[in-house]
Amino acid sequence: xxxxxxxxxxxxxxxxxxxxxxxxxxxxxxxxxxxxxxxxxxxxxxxxxxxxxxxxxxxxxxxxxxxxxxxxxxxxxxxxxxxxxxxxxxxxxxxxxxxxxxxxxxxxxxxxxxxxxxxxxxxxxxxxxxxxxxxxxxxxxxxxxxxxxxxxxxxxxxxxxxxxxxxxxxxxxxxxxxxxxxxxxxxxxxxxxxxxxxxxxxxxxxxxxxxxxxxxxxxxxxxxxxxxxxxxxxxxxxxxxxxxxxxxxxxxxxxxxxxxxxxxxxxxxxxxxxxxxxxxxxxxxxxxxxxxxxxxxxxxxxxxxxxxxxxxxxxxxxxxxxxxxxxxxxxxxxxxxxxxxxxxxxxxxxxxxxxxxxxxxxxxxxxxxx
Amino acid sequence: xxxxxxxxxxxxxxxxxxxxxxxxxxxxxxxxxxxxxxxxxxxxxxxxxxxxxxxxxxxxxxxxxxxxxxxxxxxxxxxxxxxxxxxxxxxxxxxxxxxxxxxxxxxxxxxxxxxxxxxxxxxxxxxxxxxxxxxxxxxxxxxxxxxxxxxxxxxxxxxxxxxxxxxxxxxxxxxxxxxxxxxxxxxxxxxxxxxxxxxxxxxxxxxxxxxxxxxxxxxxxxxxxxxxxxxxxxxxxxxxxxxxxxxxxxxxxxxxxxxxxxxxxxxxxxxxxxxxxxxxxxxxxxxxxxxxxxxxxxxxxxxxxxxxxxxxxxxxxxxxxxxxxxxxxxxxxxxxxxxxxxxxxxxxxxxxxxxxxxxxxxxxxxxxxxxxxxxxxxxx
Numbered sequence: 039x040x041x042x043x044x045x046x047x048x049x050x051x052x053x054x055x056x057x058x059x060x061x062x063x064x065x066x067x068x069x070x071x072x073x074x075x076x077x078x079x080x081x082x083x084x085x086x087x088x089x090x091x092x093x094x095x096x097x098x099x100x101x102x103x104x105x106x107x108x109x110x111x112x113x114x115x116x117x118x119x120x121x122x123x124x125x126x127x128x129x130x131x132x133x134x135x136x137x138x139x140x141x142x143x144x145x146x147x148x149x150x151x152x153x154x155x156x157x158x159x160x161x162x163x164x165x166x167x168x169x170x171x172x173x174x175x176x177x178x179x180x181x182x183x184x185x186x187x188x189x190x191x192x193x194x195x196x197x198x199x200x201x202x203x204x205x206x207x208x209x210x211x212x213x214x215x216x217x218x219x220x221x222x223x224x225x226x227x228x229x230x231x232x233x234x235x236x237x238x239x240x241x242x243x244x245x246x247x248x249x250x251x252x253x254x255x256x257x258x259x260x261x262x263x264x265x266x267x268x269x270x271x272x273x274x275x276x277x278x279x280x281x282x283x284x285x286x287x288x289x290x291x292x293x294x295x296x297x298x299x300x301x302x303x304x305x306x307x308x309x310x311x312x313x314x315x316x317x318x319x320x321x322x323x324x325x326x327x328x329x330x331x332x333x334x335x336x337x338x339x340x341x342x343x344x345x346x347x348x349x350x351x352x353x354x355x356x357x358x359x360x361x362x363x364x365x366x367x368x369x370x371x372x373x374x375x376x377x378x379x380x381x382x383x384x385x386x387x388x389x390x391x392x393x394x395x396x397x398x399x400x401x402x403x404x405x406x407x408x
Numbered sequence: 409x410x411x412x413x414x415x416x417x418x419x420x421x422x423x424x425x426x427x428x429x430x431x432x433x434x435x436x437x438x439x440x441x442x443x444x445x446x447x448x449x450x451x452x453x454x455x456x457x458x459x460x461x462x463x464x465x466x467x468x469x470x471x472x473x474x475x476x477x478x479x480x481x482x483x484x485x486x487x488x489x490x491x492x493x494x495x496x497x498x499x500x501x502x503x504x505x506x507x508x509x510x511x512x513x514x515x516x517x518x519x520x521x522x523x524x525x526x527x528x529x530x531x532x533x534x535x536x537x538x539x540x541x542x543x544x545x546x547x548x549x550x551x552x553x554x555x556x557x558x559x560x561x562x563x564x565x566x567x568x569x570x571x572x573x574x575x576x577x578x579x580x581x582x583x584x585x586x587x588x589x590x591x592x593x594x595x596x597x598x599x600x601x602x603x604x605x606x607x608x609x610x611x612x613x614x615x616x617x618x619x620x621x622x623x624x625x626x627x628x629x630x631x632x633x634x635x636x637x638x639x640x641x642x643x644x645x646x647x648x649x650x651x652x653x654x655x656x657x658x659x660x661x662x663x664x665x666x667x668x669x670x671x672x673x674x675x676x677x678x679x680x681x682x683x684x685x686x687x688x689x690x691x692x693x694x695x696x697x698x699x700x701x702x703x704x705x706x707x708x709x710x711x712x713x714x715x716x717x718x719x720x721x722x723x724x725x726x727x728x729x730x731x732x733x734x735x736x737x738x739x740x741x742x743x744x745x746x747x748x749x750x751x752x753x754x755x756x757x758x759x760x761x762x763x764x765x766x767x768x769x770x771x772x773x774x775x776x777x778x779x780x781x782x783x784x785x786x787x788x
Contacts, residue, residue, distance in 0.1 A: 070692070070693055071693040072692075072693050072709070109482075110688075293695075295695055295697060295712065298692060298695060299692075302692035307690045308690075308692070309690070312688040312689075314683045314684075314685050314686070315683075316442070316443070316444070316677035316678060316684065317442070317443035317444055317668075317677075317706050317707055317708035317709075317721075317722075318694065318706070318707055318708070319668070319669070319671065319678075319705075319706050320702045320703075320704060320705045320706075320707065321671050321704060322703060322704040322719075323703075324702070324703075324704075325702075326696050326700070326702055327696060327697065327698050327699070327700050327701075328696065328697065328698040328700075329695075329696050330692075330693045330694065330695050330696070331693060331694050331696060331707075332693050332694075333444070333693075333694075333708060333709055334678065336671070336678070
């Protein structure tokens with residue numbers, strides 16, 4: 039067990055995943071056929087030996103509450119706990135619904151924990167990171183805060199509106215800005231921070247005083263001169279699922295065999311809730327390649343380059359290409375679709391063609407009938 | 409959920425020696441089946457779905473894996489207060505020395521104290537090595553309605569196969585008049601499925617008597633059922649229709665797996681109303697590579713397929729490399745099929761690595777080839 043409290047933050051204002059977010063926060067959305075986005079960050083924490091985790095939920099908590107049970111994430115549930123914290127105070131206006139507001143209203147619960155450190159991570163990023171190594175680095179460096187970042191080479195089209203970092207030779211942050219897509223190469227903050235409980239409390243308290251609209255990253259930017267803000271570089275895949283395009287691209291990127299096995303393997307399992315679905319049946323005459331598929335599907339049609347969720351049925355004659363299909367959807371006979379994101383429980387029939395683009399994948403809503 | 413006062417006892421001590429390497433280190437009920445299951449998942453899930461809360465699993469042969477497996481009772485939802493799954497191996501007692509279970513009936517006799525503690529009113533005797541979906545609650549209703557002392561689940565089998573089973577001869581109300589174990593000339597085609605409900609008080613009396621009888625085989629089919637009949641007790645035959653399979657041999661295990669490839673199979677594992685539960689598996693989603701070619705397959709979590717699969721079943725975490733061709737075969741957990749391998753009518757045993765270019769099985773062979781570590785090392 040690691041001496042740190044895990045806090046999973048709410049998503050910031052710039053997260054706008056068209057359609058998907060009308061039904062649940064992106065963190066509770068289905069990804070890679072059998073997971074929810076939040077499974078990655080939760081598994082990062084429990085695999086790192088963080089057994090007390092508070093998950094903050096901003097709104098529409100049903101999906102998250104239904105999904106998360108401490109018993110699913112391989113912790114000693116007597117010594118540890120995964121708790122869902124919902125903003126206790128009413129929110130007058132959505133712009134006041136900041137992470138600082140949520141953190142401060144739940145501060146008394148964080149203070150219950152005797153752990154001296156806080157690992158705070160976002161719920162709308164997907165990456166694999168051993169927090170033990172990052173914590174070790176943090177303690178050794180003597181910095182007040184350590185920020186996890188990634189060297190990004192396509193920042194002109196991804197991680198938009200995320201924080202960019204300027205780092206000096208001592209690996210400390212000297213400047214923070216927003217990524218407005220002007221440069222290809224940027225150091226992008228993964229909005230993951232390690233600090234002592236005291237520093238955490240001090241920052242949240244002072245942010246409240248400065249502005250009711252402040253986010254945690256705002257107070258961090260204000261503190262560059264007064265605090266030692268160090269960095270820790272993340273290697274490997276990372277994505278910020280702030281738009282439908284980003285969600286679609288991340289699904290397609292992780293789908294590649296090499297990436298998938300780097301992120302999900304026996305040494306670093308990704309935990310999720312079981313659904314007790316049987317394996318997938320590929321019926322005679324079906325065609326499939328270059329895809330990842332959840333259990334419980336019945337594939338009769340043709341599928342290529344797709345992410346197919348649990349319990350999806352693809353009927354005879356249907357041609358599904360470059361799509362992300364979330365669980366429990368039905369694609370009926372002879373439907374042709376390309377570059378679509380189909381939300382859960384959708385039923386698609388009687389249509390000649392549905393087509394999106396890489397820039398704008400076509401979203402089909404939860405439970406929609408087309 | 410209603411709790412009924414029926415306690416299930418699953419006989420899971422069988423060795424299954426005709427499954428050879430598959431049961432070398434684990435008992436037959438623990439053998440993997442259908443991609444992600446173990447055979448015993450079917451009876452355990454039937455119990456859970458039939459609202460039974462207390463289940464005893466009688467273990468003997470290679471019980472280490474199986475006893476820890478069934479102890480994880482939450483996997484089947486059998487973890488209500490006052491209930492649970494109990495692994496029952498032979499044990500030393502205050503009044504008797506350690507002795508193996510001498511027969512199916514003796515296994516229950518040795519656990520009379522367990523049934524007493526559970527306050528059983530009815531006892532359901534099951535085999536842990538059958539594949540079927542059945543509602544035992546309905547069977548109990550029939551047992552109570554007929555005022556029977558014992559109810560035996562039966563199914564119709566083809567006349568020519570009837571001599572392989574215990575056969576019931578019944579009157580027009582399905583009351584059992586005669587029971588014949590593997591008769592040479594069967595008088596009916598109603599075969600016992602090895603699923604019995606007993607009124608516990610009566611069963612206990614007969615078990616105690618059977619225990620004293622040194623001539624007895626201490627077996628339900630050979631001794632207890634005939635004793636019930638000889639005493640003129642009311643025995644009911646309960647007719648079952650649907651999929652039922654005893655996978656005692658390599659061929660029948662293969663066949664049962666192949667049944668899953670038929671979209672219209674009687675064994676419907678997709679039915680959300682009667683799910684088969686199993687231990688949670690951590691593997692990632694299955695990955696079908698760009699060079700894969702799949703024509704009728706049943707594939708589960710963690711598999712990575714880059715070769716060609718035709719009419720085959722792939723179990724958890726198995727890998728099929730580029731250029732390999734797998735036809736009419738079953739590839740068990742964690743097996744790896746190398747490049748350009750040819751497999752036809754095989755069962756590849758759990759964890760076996762088939763080297764690149766190897767060739768096993770034959771499409772014209774009558775028997776199914778069991779591809780074991782030993783077999784693979786012989787060709788290498």
